[in-house]
Amino acid sequence: MANSVIRVLDLPGHVQALLSALTQLWRYRTLTLEMTKRDLLDRYAGSAFGAVWTFLSPLLISGANLLAYLYIFRIRLHPGDTGAGYAAFVLSGMAAWMAFSDAVGRASSVIASNGNLVKQIVFPSEVLPVKLAIASVPTLLITAALVVGVAAFTGNGSIFGLLILFPIAFVLFMTFLTGCCYLLAAIGVYFRDLKDIVGVLLSAGLFLHPIFYPPEAVPPWMANVFLASPLSYFIWCFRDALYYGAVTHLWVWAVAPVWSALSLAIGWRTFRALRPSFGNVL
Amino acid sequence: MPSHPAAGDVAADQPAVVVSHISKAYRVWSNPREMLMDSLFGGKRHSEFQALKDVSFIVPRGSVVGLLGRNGAGKSTLLRIIAGTLDATSGHASVAGKVSAILELGTGFHPEYTGRENVFLGGLCLGLTRAEVEKRYDEIVAFAELEDFMDRPFRTFSSGMQARLTFAVATCVDPEVLILDEALSVGDARFQLKSFDRIRDFKRRGKSIILVSHSISSIVAICDRAILLEAGQMISEGDPSAVTNLYHELLFAEAQPKLSPPPAPTHVEPVGEPVDSGEDDLPPPEPTPENPREHRYGRRQIEIVDVTIVNQDGVPVHSLKSLQQYRIIYRIRAKEAGSGLGVGFHVRNTQGMEVFAWDSHNSGAGSLGPFAAGESRDVEISFRCNLNQGHYFVSATLAHPDQTKEDVRFDCADLIVDPVPQLHHASIVNLEVTFHDRGR
Numbered sequence: 001m002a003n004s005v006i007r008v009l010d011l012p013g014h015v016q017a018l019l020s021a022l023t024q025l026w027r028y029r030t031l032t033l034e035m036t037k038r039d040l041l042d043r044y045a046g047s048a049f050g051a052v053w054t055f056l057s058p059l060l061i062s063g064a065n066l067l068a069y070l071y072i073f074r075i076r077l078h079p080g081d082t083g084a085g086y087a088a089f090v091l092s093g094m095a096a097w098m099a100f101s102d103a104v105g106r107a108s109s110v111i112a113s114n115g116n117l118v119k120q121i122v123f124p125s126e127v128l129p130v131k132l133a134i135a136s137v138p139t140l141l142i143t144a145a146l147v148v149g150v151a152a153f154t155g156n157g158s159i160f161g162l163l164i165l166f167p168i169a170f171v172l173f174m175t176f177l178t179g180c181c182y183l184l185a186a187i188g189v190y191f192r193d194l195k196d197i198v199g200v201l202l203s204a205g206l207f208l209h210p211i212f213y214p215p216e217a218v219p220p221w222m223a224n225v226f227l228a229s230p231l232s233y234f235i236w237c238f239r240d241a242l243y244y245g246a247v248t249h250l251w252v253w254a255v256a257p258v259w260s261a262l263s264l265a266i267g268w269r270t271f272r273a274l275r276p277s278f279g280n281v282l
Numbered sequence: 283m284p285s286h287p288a289a290g291d292v293a294a295d296q297p298a299v300v301v302s303h304i305s306k307a308y309r310v311w312s313n314p315r316e317m318l319m320d321s322l323f324g325g326k327r328h329s330e331f332q333a334l335k336d337v338s339f340i341v342p343r344g345s346v347v348g349l350l351g352r353n354g355a356g357k358s359t360l361l362r363i364i365a366g367t368l369d370a371t372s373g374h375a376s377v378a379g380k381v382s383a384i385l386e387l388g389t390g391f392h393p394e395y396t397g398r399e400n401v402f403l404g405g406l407c408l409g410l411t412r413a414e415v416e417k418r419y420d421e422i423v424a425f426a427e428l429e430d431f432m433d434r435p436f437r438t439f440s441s442g443m444q445a446r447l448t449f450a451v452a453t454c455v456d457p458e459v460l461i462l463d464e465a466l467s468v469g470d471a472r473f474q475l476k477s478f479d480r481i482r483d484f485k486r487r488g489k490s491i492i493l494v495s496h497s498i499s500s501i502v503a504i505c506d507r508a509i510l511l512e513a514g515q516m517i518s519e520g521d522p523s524a525v526t527n528l529y530h531e532l533l534f535a536e537a538q539p540k541l542s543p544p545p546a547p548t549h550v551e552p553v554g555e556p557v558d559s560g561e562d563d564l565p566p567p568e569p570t571p572e573n574p575r576e577h578r579y580g581r582r583q584i585e586i587v588d589v590t591i592v593n594q595d596g597v598p599v600h601s602l603k604s605l606q607q608y609r610i611i612y613r614i615r616a617k618e619a620g621s622g623l624g625v626g627f628h629v630r631n632t633q634g635m636e637v638f639a640w641d642s643h644n645s646g647a648g649s650l651g652p653f654a655a656g657e658s659r660d661v662e663i664s665f666r667c668n669l670n671q672g673h674y675f676v677s678a679t680l681a682h683p684d685q686t687k688e689d690v691r692f693d694c695a696d697l698i699v700d701p702v703p704q705l706h707h708a709s710i711v712n713l714e715v716t717f718h719d720r721g722r
Contacts, residue, residue: 280309
């Protein structure tokens with residue numbers, strides 16, 4: 001146990017891991033994009049609208065959310081809010097959450113379900129977890145676009161937030177997400193129950209992250225829960241970028257990159273360490 | 283880890299593949315929970331299965347190495363370790379250059395994607411860029427001869443077609459080392475010839491190939507060296523025809539106890555013993571000089587003590603004339619009684635290629651008459667020497683109908699055919715050509 005603590009804090013190792021991750025990912029970029037494309041197409045293979053669902057599905061889900069906050073739930077962020085403000089507030093958090101749960105929910109079984117590739121040919125299995133992360137990008141961007149629209153209508157958001165903060169938040173979040181996918185993918189090969197555990201955690205997690213709660217309405221214990229989850233920082237970043245249009249808490253923007261780097265480094269190292277023995281259990 | 287180092291950085295004198303002291307033990311857990319407990323807290327809740335034991339060999343650049351062994355001998359495990367899709371428990375394999383592998387047929391390809399999509403995906407997996415796959419696409423499809431099928435889902439391909447496409451893709455990337463697991467056994471004869479040609483072409487260009495095949499003839503035909511694995515251990519390495527002899531013995535030598543011949547006495551002799559003891563403890567005077575090439579195995583309770591080739595007049599001959607009639611005489615001696623036996627007569631050339639094979643059971647000629655214990659008698663096979671000039675070897679076999687071998691003597695006698703001036707030197711057989719020009 002002590003050993004693994006030391007490894008988590010092993011900074012030079014992490015830097016090396018980050019470099020190797022980035023070079024490997026760059027090297028297999030064509031394959032990764034091709035696999036992502038396949039992943040998105042396969043998901044709706046056989047349906048009448050096909051790939052259109054890639055865009056339609058997040059749009060409809062976010063639209064349904066929007067209508068719910070406008071007309072069903074009567075939560076208002078401030079006097080004068082018609083509900084649209086709250087909707088933009090929630091959806092700015094939902095964007096990251098939906099992308100996260102889409103990718104992470106499938107990460108633990110991605111190696112097993114591509115067992116034929118991993119086992120039979122000389123295949124860079126490193127592309128599989130990344131493909132999941134990239135496949136969640138349409139969901140993220142479409143929800144974000146919707147938030148931008150609503151926020152513009154309610155007078156929230158800013159050009160600065162959209163053009164400067166959003167790209168930064170996006171890169172940090174994708175790095176973090178890729179790391180999570182690597183970690184879960186590697187462990188999921190050996191521990192098949194992980195898929196179900198992750199599923200349960202994801203349903204509960206929606207309420208344990210700063211998504212629905214107006215800042216004043218967060219109970220103190222809940223605030224600590226938020227701080228404990230790395231994902232919260234990225235939700236806050238996206239909220240700053242899309243809803244507030246400004247950096248509301250500078251320390252959040254300072255902590256998020258640390259989580260990103262740590263996640264990718266640990267995820268990559270775990271994956272690389274376990275990968276050679278994947279063949280034993282598939 | 284042999285991932286894909288850039289090709290072209292290989293020194294010419296460096297072997298393409300070095301396998302040093304590889305052992306592989308699969309851990310087998312009775313259920314996943316115990317595996318988790320083991321990995322978290324250590325301990326031994328598993329049993330081990332030793333798939334490979336201290337295997338070492340080198341594949342020089344530009345050579346073809348064949349891997350032989352019975353099912354479960356560890357061939358595929360070894361290939362997977364060399365290809366890098368499996369880790370070794372100890373020892374390591376280093377591969378110089380890009381590896382391409384077909385480890386199981388048709389897999390690695392997605393069954394739902396079309397042939398075209400699979401070619402692209404397969405090419406990308408093997409490290410090509412999209413443009414490179416596009417450039418080679420036509421060649422791949424032409425080689426696989428699947429022009430009309432490329433837009434159909436891969437699962438609708440026949441297994442032979444799947445094999446052809448997989449082979450075409452795996453070989454198109456021009457790897458330094460090509461690993462083929464049984465890839466040559468599927469596909470029709472025509473495609474096999476094409477595959478052989480491609481492998482020879484690879485070899486000419488200094489690439490190395492490791493292949494697993496159960497076909498002794500293809501191992502002999504295309505390999506420079508062969509390696510025989512048995513129960514995870516390398517039991518023989520060297521000249522393909524010598525190694526394939528041993529493999530043949532491994533496959534057929536073990537007589538199952540229930541298959542012993544009906545009139546045989548019930549006390550069962552230790553089956554392996556006569557094989558291991560070799561020829562030394564067999565004193566019978568053997569008129570033909572001992573052939574150093576000979577490889578012999580079997581129960582040898584009834585054995586072929588002598589093989590002689592005689593001419594029409596019954597005179598033993600040293601060399602044969604093409605198209606003449608000869609007889610081959612097996613002197614058979616029975617230590618115990620036996621019946622229903624059949625004899626076989628095989629002819630191979632110096633490369634180990636089987637030129638002719640015949641046995642009395644399969645040919646419908648039936649079995650030999652019963653042998654009494656202690657009996658000794660001759661069996662004659664008449665044949666016409668339809669061979670061209672050259673040096674050949676006769677293998678003589680004596681077996682029960684259930685394939686239990688009494689005596690198998692590979693290459694036990696020389697068969698030398700005198701030059702036939704009318705024929706080209708390279709021909710093997712003499713087809714007794716007659717010639718008519720109807721216009722003359």
